[in-house]
Amino acid sequence: MHDKDEKMQSAYGRIHGLGSAKDGTGHWWAQRVSAVALLGLGTWFVYAVLIFTAMEPVAARDWLAQPLNSILLALFTLTALYHGQLGLQVVIEDYVHTHARKYAALVLVQFVTYGAMAAVVYAIAKISLGV
Amino acid sequence: MALAPKTHKRPLSPHLQIYRPQITSVLSISHRLTGIALYFGLLLLAAWLLTLAAYPPCFAWMQGLLKTLLGQVVLFGWAFCFFYHLLNGVRHLAWDAGAGFALPDVYRTGWAVVGGSVFLTILAYGTAAGWWVNFI
Secondary structure: OHHHHHHOOOHHHHHOOOOOOOOHHHHHHHHHHHHHHHHHHHHHHHHHHHHHHOOOHHHHHHHHHOHHHHHHHHHHHHHHHHHHHHHHHHHHHHHOOOHHHHHHHHHHHHHHHHHHHHHHHHHHHHHHHOO | OOOOOOOOOOOOOOOHHHOOOOHHHHHHHHHHHHHHHHHHHHHHHHHHHHHHHHOHHHHHHHHHHHHOHHHHHHHHHHHHHHHHHHHHHHHHHHHHOOOOOOHHHHHHHHHHHHHHHHHHHHHHHHHHHOOOHHHO
C-alpha cells in the first residue's frame, strides 16, 4: 500500500505537513508561488510606473482608475506585501534569537503588512470607484 | 542554578571577518538585503497610493519629496533592489527545480544577474527620467 501511495504523490505532496512545526513546507511553497506570480505582476508594475511617470498626475490617476489597471495594481501590491511578509519572517527567525523579541518582531511585521494591505485596497477602491 | 558564564570571548571558527568575499555569498546576502529594502519601499508605495487617493495636499508634498536628490536616490536604489531581486529570484527558482548547480553555471548566472540588474535599472530609471528623449 505504501509503495502505491507514493507513486500517486508529487515530491511536494510527500513532504507537506512534515517536520517539527508541520508547516515549514507550506511556507516554502507559498513563497515560491508568490514569487512566480510576481515575475508577471512585477513586470506589469514596471510598465505601469513608466506609463504613470510619462503622464500628468490627473491623467495618471484616471489611467489607474481603469478596471484592469486597478485590478493588476491590487494584485501586485497585495502579492508583493504577502511575499515580503514571508521573507521578513524567515529573516527574523534566522537572526533574532531572544524568544520575546522574535515573536514581537513577527507580530509587528504581520500588523504592518495587514495595515499596508488595507491601505492599498482602500486607496485603489477610492481611485477606481471614486467614492 | 548554575548558569554557564557568558563572559568567555572565544574566537569563532573561520568567520565572516577573515573570509574573502565570494560572488556566491555576496549575491546570497544581497538577495535578503534587497528583499528587506523592497518591503520598506512597498510601505512607501502604500503611503503614496493612499495620499494619491485621499489626501491631495500630502500627495503634492510627497511628489515634491521624491523630486529631491535624496528622493531620487531612494527611487533609483529601490529600482535596483527590484531588478536584482527579480533576476536573482529567477536563479533561485531554477535552483529549486534542481537546475544550474554546477559551479561554472553559478558564477555565470551570478554575473549575469549583476549585469542585468544594473542594465535594467539604468534603462527603467533613464526612461522615467526622460534621459533618451533627445536620441529618439
